Amino acid sequence: MADVDEDAIKAPANASTEPDVDLSDETQDFRFLNHLNFFADASPGIPRRGEKDFEPNPTELQADVLSASRGAMHNALSYPRLHNTKTRVVAFYAPDGYVPPVKTDRATPKTGGEDEKSSESTPKPPRPLPNSARISPDACVYVPNPKGQFFKTMGQADSLSRVWLLPEEALYLIERGNGLAHLGPPAGPGEEDLSVPMSLQAAYACFMGHGGLTLERYSVYTGLKRLGYALLRAPGWCDDLVKEDADASYATETTPPTLHGPGLAGILGSLFNWIHDPRSTASTATGPIIGTGIHRNYMDIYRKLAIIPWYDPITAPERHPADTTPPFRVVFHVFKPSTPFKKSAPPTPDFRVAVVSTRDQTTMPTMTQLGALLESTPLDPPARGENGPLRHGYRNVVMAVVDQGVVSYLRVADSAFGKEKLYENKGGPQGPKWNRNQKPRKR
Amino acid sequence: MVDTQETTTRPSASAITEHITEKGYQSPHLATSAQVQHNLEHQHLWTSIMGDIIPGQAVDSNTLNKDPSQPPKEPIPLLSGYPPHRVYTHPDEQLYMLENGIREDDLEPERMFVIPTTQGQPWTLRHMAAVFDRLPEFKQKVEEHDRFVDPTSMQPEAEDLDPQKAGKLAQYYDKKEKSRLTKEWGSQRVLLAMVDKGMGGDGTVAYYVVHEGEVKPRQN
Amino acid sequence: MDFQPDLPIPISYVSGRYLLFSIDAVTYLRREHHICGVLIGTLPQIPQQNVFLGLPLELMPEEARLLVDKGVACIVDEAKAHEGMNTLLEEDRRRYLRDLESQGLHVSRIQSDRKERNREQTLKKLEEKKAKAKAKASAAAATAQASTVPEEGSSTPLPKNAAIVDLFNAEGRSSSPSTGSMSTPPQAATAITPATSYPPLSTPPPSTHLSAPAVPSSYPLFAHLHSKGYFLSPGLRFGCQYMAYPGDPLRFHSHFLVVSYDWDQRIDIMDLVVGGRLGTGVKKGFLIGGAQKRIDEVDSEADRVDTVRAFSLEWAGM
Numbered sequence A: 001m002a003d004v005d006e007d008a009i010k011a012p013a014n015a016s017t018e019p020d021v022d023l024s025d026e027t028q029d030f031r032f033l034n035h036l037n038f039f040a041d042a043s044p045g046i047p048r049r050g051e052k053d054f055e056p057n058p059t060e061l062q063a064d065v066l067s068a069s070r071g072a073m074h075n076a077l078s079y080p081r082l083h084n085t086k087t088r089v090v091a092f093y094a095p096d097g098y099v100p101p102v103k104t105d106r107a108t109p110k111t112g113g114e115d116e117k118s119s120e121s122t123p124k125p126p127r128p129l130p131n132s133a134r135i136s137p138d139a140c141v142y143v144p145n146p147k148g149q150f151f152k153t154m155g156q157a158d159s160l161s162r163v164w165l166l167p168e169e170a171l172y173l174i175e176r177g178n179g180l181a182h183l184g185p186p187a188g189p190g191e192e193d194l195s196v197p198m199s200l201q202a203a204y205a206c207f208m209g210h211g212g213l214t215l216e217r218y219s220v221y222t223g224l225k226r227l228g229y230a231l232l233r234a235p236g237w238c239d240d241l242v243k244e245d246a247d248a249s250y251a252t253e254t255t256p257p258t259l260h261g262p263g264l265a266g267i268l269g270s271l272f273n274w275i276h277d278p279r280s281t282a283s284t285a286t287g288p289i290i291g292t293g294i295h296r297n298y299m300d301i302y303r304k305l306a307i308i309p310w311y312d313p314i315t316a317p318e319r320h321p322a323d324t325t326p327p328f329r330v331v332f333h334v335f336k337p338s339t340p341f342k343k344s345a346p347p348t349p350d351f352r353v354a355v356v357s358t359r360d361q362t363t364m365p366t367m368t369q370l371g372a373l374l375e376s377t378p379l380d381p382p383a384r385g386e387n388g389p390l391r392h393g394y395r396n397v398v399m400a401v402v403d404q405g406v407v408s409y410l411r412v413a414d415s416a417f418g419k420e421k422l423y424e425n426k427g428g429p430q431g432p433k434w435n436r437n438q439k440p441r442k443r
Numbered sequence B: 001m002v003d004t005q006e007t008t009t010r011p012s013a014s015a016i017t018e019h020i021t022e023k024g025y026q027s028p029h030l031a032t033s034a035q036v037q038h039n040l041e042h043q044h045l046w047t048s049i050m051g052d053i054i055p056g057q058a059v060d061s062n063t064l065n066k067d068p069s070q071p072p073k074e075p076i077p078l079l080s081g082y083p084p085h086r087v088y089t090h091p092d093e094q095l096y097m098l099e100n101g102i103r104e105d106d107l108e109p110e111r112m113f114v115i116p117t118t119q120g121q122p123w124t125l126r127h128m129a130a131v132f133d134r135l136p137e138f139k140q141k142v143e144e145h146d147r148f149v150d151p152t153s154m155q156p157e158a159e160d161l162d163p164q165k166a167g168k169l170a171q172y173y174d175k176k177e178k179s180r181l182t183k184e185w186g187s188q189r190v191l192l193a194m195v196d197k198g199m200g201g202d203g204t205v206a207y208y209v210v211h212e213g214e215v216k217p218r219q220n
Numbered sequence C: 001m002d003f004q005p006d007l008p009i010p011i012s013y014v015s016g017r018y019l020l021f022s023i024d025a026v027t028y029l030r031r032e033h034h035i036c037g038v039l040i041g042t043l044p045q046i047p048q049q050n051v052f053l054g055l056p057l058e059l060m061p062e063e064a065r066l067l068v069d070k071g072v073a074c075i076v077d078e079a080k081a082h083e084g085m086n087t088l089l090e091e092d093r094r095r096y097l098r099d100l101e102s103q104g105l106h107v108s109r110i111q112s113d114r115k116e117r118n119r120e121q122t123l124k125k126l127e128e129k130k131a132k133a134k135a136k137a138s139a140a141a142a143t144a145q146a147s148t149v150p151e152e153g154s155s156t157p158l159p160k161n162a163a164i165v166d167l168f169n170a171e172g173r174s175s176s177p178s179t180g181s182m183s184t185p186p187q188a189a190t191a192i193t194p195a196t197s198y199p200p201l202s203t204p205p206p207s208t209h210l211s212a213p214a215v216p217s218s219y220p221l222f223a224h225l226h227s228k229g230y231f232l233s234p235g236l237r238f239g240c241q242y243m244a245y246p247g248d249p250l251r252f253h254s255h256f257l258v259v260s261y262d263w264d265q266r267i268d269i270m271d272l273v274v275g276g277r278l279g280t281g282v283k284k285g286f287l288i289g290g291a292q293k294r295i296d297e298v299d300s301e302a303d304r305v306d307t308v309r310a311f312s313l314e315w316a317g318m
Helices: A004-010 A012-017 A030-035 A060-078 A167-175 A200-207 A215-226 A263-276 A298-305 A367-375 B015-023 B028-042 B061-066 B091-099 B125-149 B163-182 C023-033 C061-069 C078-085 C090-134 C140-146 C148-155 C157-169 C179-183 C219-227 C269-281 C301-305
Strands: A081-083 A089-093 A141-143 A163-165 A179-182 A230-233 A330-335 A351-357 A396-403 A406-413 B047-054 B076-082 B112-118 B189-195 B205-212 C009-014 C017-020 C038-041 C054-059 C073-077 C191-193 C231-234 C242-245 C256-260 C285-291 C308-315
Touching (some): A030 A060, A060 C023, A089 A167, A163 A167, A167 A179, A167 A200, A167 A215, A179 C191, A200 C054, A215 A351, A215 A396, A215 A406, A367 A396, B015 B028, B028 B076, B028 B112, B028 B189, B076 B125, B091 B163, B125 C285, B125 C308, B189 C269, B205 C269, C017 C023, C054 C061, C061 C073, C061 C301, C073 C078, C090 C191, C219 C231, C219 C242, C219 C256, C219 C285, C219 C301, C219 C308, C256 C269, C269 C285
Antiparallel strands (some): A081 C191, A089 A141, A141 A163, A230 A330, A330 A351, A396 A406, B047 B076, B076 B112, C009 C017, C017 C054, C038 C054, C242 C256, C285 C308
16 A cells, blocks of 8 residues: 555655754764863763764775774773862762761760751750661762762761762762762771772672662663752662551552442442433433433533443552562652752652663563552642643653663553543534544644 | 445445455465455556465474474465566665666566465464575476566567667676675565454555565665 | 783673673774674763763673673673772782872873963963954954964864873773872872772683673574674664664664564564564664574574574565
């Protein structure tokens, strides 16, 4: 069938790809990095996309260009991670994690302004150390003198004002050249400092696999951090998560969800409709579905035709993350750069991300797995009057699928088709007009 | 789709359905083949269509696995015919033609080979390999047939060509023959025809060129 | 001048994945063995983007396996190897710290030199501007001369960057560049996070190497295409297993979306249509294939590679 729409597939290939290219989709020509001045104070822009050839030919020009590209790549990747004396953030690796300081000497209260001003004035409780309580047992690097923008979204301070970093946070800082981590503790006064700084390789060797950090999770973490998002580990981070009964926030949601049928609201609704229109014959077994009464508008008819039960995401109870099956489980809470973020009281996440490795999980999630994943996220209904309520859905989750370092993000939303009744749209039935082959254009 | 007034009468069967029912094909593969043949003939205006069958292996599955070069259990039907226009030209061949001022119309028609398939039908690499292994034999068969039917059809029409063009064409055929061995202009190829017969299938046939081995894609 | 690393190249096995940290190894494997991997690290010079990424390089198990089978690389359990960090002799530590410091000093000097020169240039430019303004009407020749200066300015940063980069290209080759001026440190040394831990660690002995990586059933097709000169990369972006490039992906578009099947594994014909159509839409072929023999029918994976058959699909356009 060589008709119009098939030709159309080929034609726009040139036109449509241009404006909306994701540069990270393909290997980029590192020669374009040569044009950047790495030492400039202003942050350099991202170079433009280079032209590629279809296939190798024996010309010298092509060989030269390739060799120049490889040279540029070599140079770009050789660029060192440097730490100026002024901006240097020095960290120390503590493989055993945070150990609360031994509180033998009660007489010397740590008067560092480590957290919210409150506790200073009230002397009565034995210092519950609010911040250090938030230090994850997986934290394994501490920064004695935290300075700089990064600590606004990363790490948790202990009572000594040292900021404790999770392995992914520490690795990210080291990798981007902002943190200098030492293996082993700092030298004591008068000692010769023989603690060796960690190489990038050492950092990967020490942090990867520590506290549930996989390379795939880390790829997602850094990929989003580089774009300016803030990330926190979600409760589902641990694969062997168990439901705690004491966990108040999920206590009510233990009833198994009814995935079929219209839900209570739906049943009430149809009951109401039935009462509302007593002329109709309720039984469809004997007569026409829409009954024999007089129908004054299409809405009544469509409503009666809707005999197939549908799933209403609103009625589904929220489920505990432990009900989900890894890797189909939210492991990151992600916050947009524009979202005001406070470490001590994180806002509602903008995105919830599950991380899937293509080498460990080679099949699509089952409906049960996907359903549980969605129901472990809070209800996020489309705003009134939103353009695409179906696309937005009532619950949503982002799946980051990582294939050997290449990450693809898929947003999965729980669309409630049953709730979007086309016949209730203003303007009445618009069948023929709407079905014209030109699609409604998106902005 | 004529009689919609009386709800009791069924719409009359399509020509192809009638054809298949009439012939009473024994295996579903052959019915698929008939449907593809019908489509080639009437929609794509192919001519001189011929068929062949790769017989299936009537052996138990144990021996089947042992020898990977054996064809699969099921018989595979094949078709061949002349399309009105060239279906496929290898990018390098196209470049050669462009450089030498040869247009597609100057060339003699080329037989194409087709594997009729349908959605849901069992298919494996073994099937694919069996097709390509069988292809030379089938090709020989149809070429013999072509020579028998029209002995002159294999020669280019030399009468009303200017000598320069004729020379170019002769060179082209020479090169074509050589490239068959070097695979410069691609390797053996067939068309994979898939009939949409699934739920709500409308009998659409989709055609894909399948090459043996790695053959670089066309760029147009 | 292309650098030849010592073989076998150690591939770091970290938390179940295969990584490379040495830029020399990365460049060499790409150039000589057509192994590209995927860069997953942040580039410190432009850290806020995902278009250009840096070390480490993640290798597919298939890539690591191919290199190990060729004898080009070996697998090192990096967590275990780094336990050696704790047992480093004091002497070695001292030497390593000294090396780092001298490199850091070198960097500091280059940077301050550069700052100095930049300042001079700016001053010069300012002066010239003034001079130009003064002698606006008089000397046309002076303007011509002055105009060469900014050009010079714009081209000099590269060699200077190159100086720093060169220093690190040297990695393990020359231990400490220009240690002569150590005695008079002009300023504090810039601290450095080296890419690799070798040195101070010494190359792990062969007895500690891990066995060849386990590979998925698609390995024979991967190795077959690689042996034909294709560069392969992970294919998730195009919904396939591998992308096959006719040359270095730095310079060439891919030719094929690749999916491997076992010889008697059932193929849904619809998948062929889907793959063929997707490929054609992006001007690529859809390539399927696999080994005729199963692993239990042959002696080694390499024997299977020889039995691979592959088929390329394109939309016929009819």
